[in-house]
Amino acid sequence: MRIAVTSDIHVDITSANQQIVKHLVTAAEEIQPDVLVICGDISANLIKFSQTLLAFQKLDSQCHKLFVAGNHDIWVNKRSIITSEQKYLTITDISSECDFHHLGGRPTIIDGVGFCGTIGWYDYSFRQERYKIALEQYESKRYGNSMWNDVNYAKWGCADIKLAHRFECELQAQIDSIKNQVSQIIVVTHHLPFQESVVYQGNLPWDFFSAFMGSRGLGELCVNEPLVTHALFGHTHFKHPPQKVRGVTTSSSPVGYLFKMSKRKVPEYAKECFTVLEIN
Numbered sequence: 001m002r003i004a005v006t007s008d009i010h011v012d013i014t015s016a017n018q019q020i021v022k023h024l025v026t027a028a029e030e031i032q033p034d035v036l037v038i039c040g041d042i043s044a045n046l047i048k049f050s051q052t053l054l055a056f057q058k059l060d061s062q063c064h065k066l067f068v069a070g071n072h073d074i075w076v077n078k079r080s081i082i083t084s085e086q087k088y089l090t091i092t093d094i095s096s097e098c099d100f101h102h103l104g105g106r107p108t109i110i111d112g113v114g115f116c117g118t119i120g121w122y123d124y125s126f127r128q129e130r131y132k133i134a135l136e137q138y139e140s141k142r143y144g145n146s147m148w149n150d151v152n153y154a155k156w157g158c159a160d161i162k163l164a165h166r167f168e169c170e171l172q173a174q175i176d177s178i179k180n181q182v183s184q185i186i187v188v189t190h191h192l193p194f195q196e197s198v199v200y201q202g203n204l205p206w207d208f209f210s211a212f213m214g215s216r217g218l219g220e221l222c223v224n225e226p227l228v229t230h231a232l233f234g235h236t237h238f239k240h241p242p243q244k245v246r247g248v249t250t251s252s253s254p255v256g257y258l259f260k261m262s263k264r265k266v267p268e269y270a271k272e273c274f275t276v277l278e279i280n
Helices: 015-031 046-058 084-097 133-140 162-179 206-213 216-224 262-272
Strands: 002-005 035-038 064-067 108-110 113-118 184-189 228-233 240-245 248-252 275-278
Touching: 002 015, 015 046, 015 216, 046 064, 046 084, 113 162, 113 248, 133 206, 162 184, 162 216, 184 216, 216 228, 216 240, 216 248, 240 275
Parallel strands: 002 035, 035 064, 113 184, 184 228, 228 248
Antiparallel strands: 002 275, 108 113, 240 248
């Protein structure tokens, strides 16, 4: 089984991010994957979100297309009456209409391999204790003049720690529901499951905002289930080639924000935005 993985396309950020979609489709066609996985953050705009998923319909009809939502995907306008929970459910419907399976809704089994997934969230368990920053400040998502924009656009109606635990429990339920039917399980999340994959720079405010990368609980679920062989994630805009973390092969392959990308570099860069896994 050949699996092509990418994430963080962010088509609503720059013109280069929007232009890269057709080149990602071309690159995916060249890879000829059996499974395409997008680990979240396509767009907060639902029209652009659906247009991006529809673009991948050019792939071979036998290719299974999987997706988990990212935090940007569930963002809502500050004055909107729509909640992130409602948008999360809408994303599941749109994904299905665009021939993508939203793993956040339910797991799937492909040729005996189970795929389980969730957006995940953060509970500040990746924070650097040495800074001795109060938990209340992480809850505010503000450091100095900088802020984590989920504070403005993610409207779940509950605290981050509770939300992270909810998605961990949902992932565990998915794993439990299929583990007697599969030979192995691949976990797909948006937020990071392992602190080993978090990039710290040894300074603030960067390391403060690293606390919003994910939760240890996601990683513990992967490590504690022997059938879980891979953990694929997005959110970080640093590429992580496949590597073993506590016995689980982890990988991320983001597009990221293309603020300084020239048009001529976009097609070639698109090829670098995929990691290809061969599963026997």
